[in-house]
Amino acid sequence: MEQHTRTDAYVDRYAARAAGMVASEIRALFAVAARPEVVSLAGGMPYVSALPLDTVGAMVGDLISRSGAEVLQYASAQGDPLLRERICEVMSLEGIQACADDVVVTVGAQQGLDLVTRLFVDPGDVVLAEAPSYVGALGTFASYQADVVHVPLDDAGLVPAALRETLERLRRENRRVKFLYTVPTFQNPAGVTLTAARRAQVLEICAEYDVLVIEDNPYGLLGFDHEPMRALRADDADRVVYLGSFSKTIASGLRVGWVLAPHAVRAKLVLAAESAILCPSNFSQLAVREYLTTQPWREQIKDFRELYRERRDTMLDALDAFMPEGCTWTRPAGGFFVWLTLPEGLDAKAMAPRAIAERVAYVPGTGFYADGSGHRHMRISYCYPEPHRIREGVRRLAGVVERELEL
């Protein structure tokens, strides 16, 4: 499977794992989607402008004046102890009872994914992942030469019967399954949420087949309708490795996330983190700690929820109003994303350049499947554009689909 370009003079020198490192469809789209005339429903950027930037600026300035010598210094690989306590408070909102000693602070949840995969996956090992799955996780799994086996999801999240069937088949084939990777709440890209009943079933099946669960939960506190869902980790502390992030609840540019691992795994995780980065940015960590200590962060999350709820409503209303017959889409109860399925015979990947020509961008579904399937699907996000732009973007997109149906 040679995926390097022919013009790359270093092609014979790369390690085998570099073959799996290929540009994601999303990255390729960002350049065109950033043009002002294009309405981008492609990116998943949080709307950080909603933060009280002056207040955050003053807080950070004050932090440096007061404790610059600490803030600007190296620190422990596991992360700041007081921040880890705050993180436990945040997780308690999802029913998790954790001890700060089991938390490892990472450079976003993305580094958590990398560390966990590095710890558990040998080339050729099977990793189970929802179909579709977060593109950044698929990239990480590819770079560690995992064999990703997809398990379907529907409007109620991962399908337990399909999970069982897949595990049964892999057992018969004598394949080693290292973990199930799942985004149970407000999934990226599908926007669906695993129901409470299915959560219990998924944990039960994973216990039966002795499979670890990686619960990636950056959107859990961004629900529009009710109190946060109970995390999988809340009901199985030994089997679930939880990945958390402040990217969507505070600011993605700070790059602060965390892993909550079973106690026995934590020590290895810290060693892996140390060899990767020595320690996470103390500046970012202490900024987050200060923010969580001095700012009304719960109210800010409520404000984010209101903002994203309005944008979700705008997108769903526009889809109802404009999309031609035969298109279907998910109705997310939180998070950033809607997953749209085109009528039979249409191909979202082939259509993308024509959409760009009509000044609207989305992410074709193919990027969210390790095997490159998903041609009839696309991810459209409502997190970043202003509501009037979302409506205009969906209107343009509907026009593109209509013309496609006439071809």
Ligand code: PMP
């Ligand atoms: N997991 C999922 C499901 C995501 O959507 C994202 C961000 N798009 C990440 C992990 C990475 O987040 P972070 O900014 O914390 O690295």
